[in-house]
Amino acid sequence: MSASLSKSRLQGLGTTIRHRCQQLLGPLALLGPAGIWLLLFLVLPTLLILDISLVPDLRPEDVGGAYGLGNYSRVFNPFDPRFDSVYLQVIWRSVYYATVSTIACLVLGFPVAYWLAIMAPRRWRNFLVVAFILPLWTSSLLRSYAWISILRPTGLLNTFITWLSDLIPGVDLPTQNWLYSSAAVFVGLTYNFLPYMVLILYASLEKLDISLLEAAADLGANPRQTFWKVTVPQTLPGIAAGCLLVFITSMGDFVVPTLLGGASSMTISRLIYNQFLGITRNWGLGSALSMILILAVSLAIALLLKYGDRDSVKEA
């Protein structure tokens, strides 16, 4: 009797195990393959970068080296004998480019998103928004190349300026090489990331309750007051999300500063590229710079999640 009891108990245990296995089978089949791939080709590699960023001046042919903070101290610590202020300058220049292009995108993008979300004819809104963000889907390499053909010395802009100078007597407008300057980088970054800003602001403005604007107007607010006291506070999360997204993407952008900026517009992403594929080949330092970039971006994301509008980010 006791044998049959233990047998049924064993059977019970067997079915529980089988149930457990079946319960695990679903999640494993669904989440396993992608999870393994992300682990192998994203998480482990990033941890590896963190690891070798702690080996000063590791080069590709080196097997290993002693751990140390040499790579970071070279960038940040002015008392380090190998400190070179050029790295901090490059980081600040990247932040500066990203900041200016973010402000430009906000100033240009807000009125556009406002018009698209509130003032444009209703039946055209979806079409117009999609048309505005369509260039985002095309290669940023090719769109930057389009600007080269406009800004280069014998490009369209200078041809136009010469034509204008010839047309109007007494006016002599100077032509110059617009390419390979910070201005060209600003134009390129703004051009590349303006659609992101418009998309996120549109999502935020679309949810704006129009009756609030009407109420403000009824209560005697002028359009400027209505804008600053009602519209802006209501869409602040969207503004924050848009700004941070543009900031992050332009901070890490490689193509625009490489193609439109000259030797003087070195940014952190170009510097990292050079440490791996360029002439310098210092994997340790390059990894440290890469970690600094990831940390800067993560910081921005953390700020976004804390203060921003998660929904409008998700919609983008």
Place this chain on the structure above:
Amino acid sequence: MSFLGGLSLPKTWQGWLTIVLFGFMYGPIMVLGIYSFNDSRRYTSVWQGFSLRWYESLFQDARIFRALQDTLFVAIVAVAISSVLGTLMAIGLCKYYFPGKGIYRGASYLPLIIPDISIAVATLVFLASMAIPLSIWTIVAAHMVFCLAYIAVVVSSRLGSLDPNLEEAALDLGATPTQALIKVLLPQLMPAIVAGCLLAFVLSIDDLLISSFTAGGGANPLPLEIFSRIRNGVKPDMNALSVLLILASGMIAALAEYLRYKSSTLDR
């Protein structure tokens, strides 16, 4: 002025600014397009007459065709595998609760957040440390990371708007979980899966950085070829190529946006 269904000249400065910025977004692309037909021996910005010579020289360029083959191979293989993995991941994340789910979900968003240069560098170092030789397959492996992440995001947003009762009804009526998945859930998700695949496809054929770091000498996708040619100035046949690629990407994007629009209005 309402012949375009209510689309007349705007009455506000915001409307005019929108028109100007539409010009800003499309102007450079149109300039590229117009000058790709310019009949000039040296590349100048002066209009010399209409010609298809740059398109002819482009179509005789064997390097470009090999590069295009590499690009399409990588994009098709990476998207095909990622469509399965990404969709399964999105369903799994929607369905199950387990410890560490937050970390898993966070990792699935990483490819969207971390700058391309950092992903590219990390993949190169990882492949080097594992002594995996660089080839076209390492590009595929690296592209799969961001492809499956983007597909999962698009599919997830669709999953959130689905009626969960349908799948439960199928289970109540005797379908196995696998049957319910294939016969009930997948058909509803199909527009989102296709839209996600199109997005991933466009991202893959446009990718420069990740391909640069994972290609080695074995393969030479189109963006790498274009980058090495335009780095040192303007080449007119690159204009012709750019126009064709922008048109192709634009059409794929328009199709994807249309599908997304259709699938979001389907339930309402």
